[in-house]
Amino acid sequence: MAESWYLAAFIGVTAIATFATRVIPFLFFERHTDHPLIKHLGRYLPAAVMALLATVFLQRSANWSADVPGLDALLPGLLVVVIHLWRRNALLSIAAGTIAYMTIQQLALVPA
Structure with missing residues (x-):
């Protein structure tokens, strides 16, 4: 039973970390889309x-x-x-x- 909670917590933390790495750049770069570096990278x-x-x-x-x-x-x-x-x-x-x-x-x- 303890392993189930550990696995569920591991999957939850992993899902949150993965989601955060996908969302944070959009939140950060939303106001900086006119910057030349962002245009070059894009x-x-x-x-x-x-x-x-x-x-x-x-x-x-x-x-x-x-x-x-x-x-x-x-x-x-x-x-x-x-x-x-x-x-x-x-x-x-x-x-x-x-x-x-x-x-x-x-x-x-x-x-x-």
Whole structure:
């Protein structure tokens, strides 16, 4: 019984901390949206984060010792780019890339 309360408290504190880290920047930056640094970060940071995530994904997830090195990760990555340029919908492009990657991995569509 004591473990249940401990786990509930742990989950509650974690949920509050996660929520706070998401809300505090919006509360703090609401009055500072005209600041040049905030405009600069808002313009360039999303692309930089996506480039970093793509680089880590290709390094960690691709099979670089396959017949065609990295094809198992490059194909879904290309699909994400094409769908995003076509529809301009991040959720759709990320979902399509994830589904394509998992399909390639589960069905072994790219020879190792």
